[in-house]
Amino acid sequence: MTIGILTSGGDCPGLNAVIRGAVIKGDRIHHESFVGIKDGWRGLVEDDIEPLPRYDVRGLSRLGGTILGTSRTNPFDHGGAARVREVMAGHEMTGLIAIGGEGTLTAARRLSDEGIPVVGVPKTIDNDLSATDYTFGFDTAVSIATESIDRLRTTAESHHRCMVVEVMGRHVGWIALHAGVASGAHAILIPEVDVSLAQICEWVEMARDRGRAPVVVVAEGFVPDGAEHVHAPRGLDAFGRPRLGGIGERLAPAIEEQTGIETRSATLGHLQRGGVPSAYDRVLATRFGTAAVDAVVDKQWGSMVSLIGTDIESVDLHSATTVLKTVPRERWDEAAILFG
Ligand code: F6P
Numbered sequence: 528m529t530i531g532i533l534t535s536g537g538d539c540p541g542l543n544a545v546i547r548g549a550v551i552k553g554d555r556i557h558h559e560s561f562v563g564i565k566d567g568w569r570g571l572v573e574d575d576i577e578p579l580p581r582y583d584v585r586g587l588s589r590l591g592g593t594i595l596g597t598s599r600t601n602p603f604d605h606g607g608a609a610r611v612r613e614v615m616a617g618h619e620m621t622g623l624i625a626i627g628g629e630g631t632l633t634a635a636r637r638l639s640d641e642g643i644p645v646v647g648v649p650k651t652i653d654n655d656l657s658a659t660d661y662t663f664g665f666d667t668a669v670s671i672a673t674e675s676i677d678r679l680r681t682t683a684e685s686h687h688r689c690m691v692v693e694v695m696g697r698h699v700g701w702i703a704l705h706a707g708v709a710s711g712a713h714a715i716l717i718p719e720v721d722v723s724l725a726q727i728c729e730w731v732e733m734a735r736d737r738g739r740a741p742v743v744v745v746a747e748g749f750v751p752d753g754a755e756h757v758h759a760p761r762g763l764d765a766f767g768r769p770r771l772g773g774i775g776e777r778l779a780p781a782i783e784e785q786t787g788i789e790t791r792s793a794t795l796g797h798l799q800r801g802g803v804p805s806a807y808d809r810v811l812a813t814r815f816g817t818a819a820v821d822a823v824v825d826k827q828w829g830s831m832v833s834l835i836g837t838d839i840e841s842v843d844l845h846s847a848t849t850v851l852k853t854v855p856r857e858r859w860d861e862a863a864i865l866f867g
């Protein structure tokens with residue numbers, strides 16, 4: 528039997544470790560062969576597929592990115608289940624492993640509902656998927672963000688400045704919360720919790736009054752309460768277009784204006800997704816890969832591998848894709864005791 532593997536959505540450290548785990552276990556234990564589907568669902572609907580022999584995955588667990596490439600193509604915009612079935616049949620694929628985040632797994636769930644034999648593997652640096660305690664990529668992103676904030680703090684201290692650091696997290700603030708606590712931030716701003724500019728400035732001034740360089744960690748999806756006080760940065764970008772700027776870039780001048788403290792911002796962006804995965808992420812991703820191939824062999828179609836406590840379990844793709852896992856208010860309150 529031939530198993531297809533694809534990685535879809537934003538890339539994430541640990542994707543290659545999943546691929547390696549699945550292919551080695553599938554080859555060694557189940558005597559399966561594999562094909563690699565290029566650039567997520569795009570490669571499936573466009574039939575861009577190549578054999579993925581075991582020797583191609585050697586040494587992969589320490590490699591960032593994905594050897595298969597990725598895209599944000601939605602298969603339902605390109606023929607849906609009928610097209611997927613046709614291409615899978617052409618390659619004698621009896622099962623599919625789809626590694627991705629919310630969008631990818633929602634597509635996998637819909638395909639499964641229409642009879643496509645698919646198993647999901649949860650992936651995202653944002654850690655916002657329900658039905659799994661952690662996703663791989665998150666630990667690496669938090670480590671990179673923490674190290675970056677530590678570095679930004681020393682330059683802020685030298686200049687007696689406030690530093691606003693924007694981290695990823697469109698809908699949820701897990702990276703901001705963990706990196707902010709790990710680096711001892713004076714304020715952590717996340718999409719789940721309303722905080723006013725006045726409150727942010729109060730924390731900044733408290734830190735300054737204790738002789739510290741205030742550090743504000745903000746998730747990209749945060750919107751301040753009373754956002755009208757936080758203006759878009761003025762001017763044009765290098766291409767002559769009006770600069771839009773992320774929330775970090777917009778908060779910094781507002782804090783400077785309100786507090787009189789010189790303030791700079793840094794947006795960590797895709798640095799958080801690049802480079803080698805942490806040891807934790809390599810282990811989790813490898814376990815997900817080996818469990819996913821077992822699920823395919825057992826024909827557990829429509830399931831997703833998941834971390835519950837310290838065990839790898841199998842859950843329904845439906846339960847994994849209905850609600851995003853947001854930061855509970857009490858987790859933020861726990862951190863907020865230390866702000867200012
Ligand atoms: O979902 C992962 C993520 O890294 C988000 O945190 C971020 O908002 C988004 O992807 C960025 O996507 P892109 O790489 O397409 O700009």
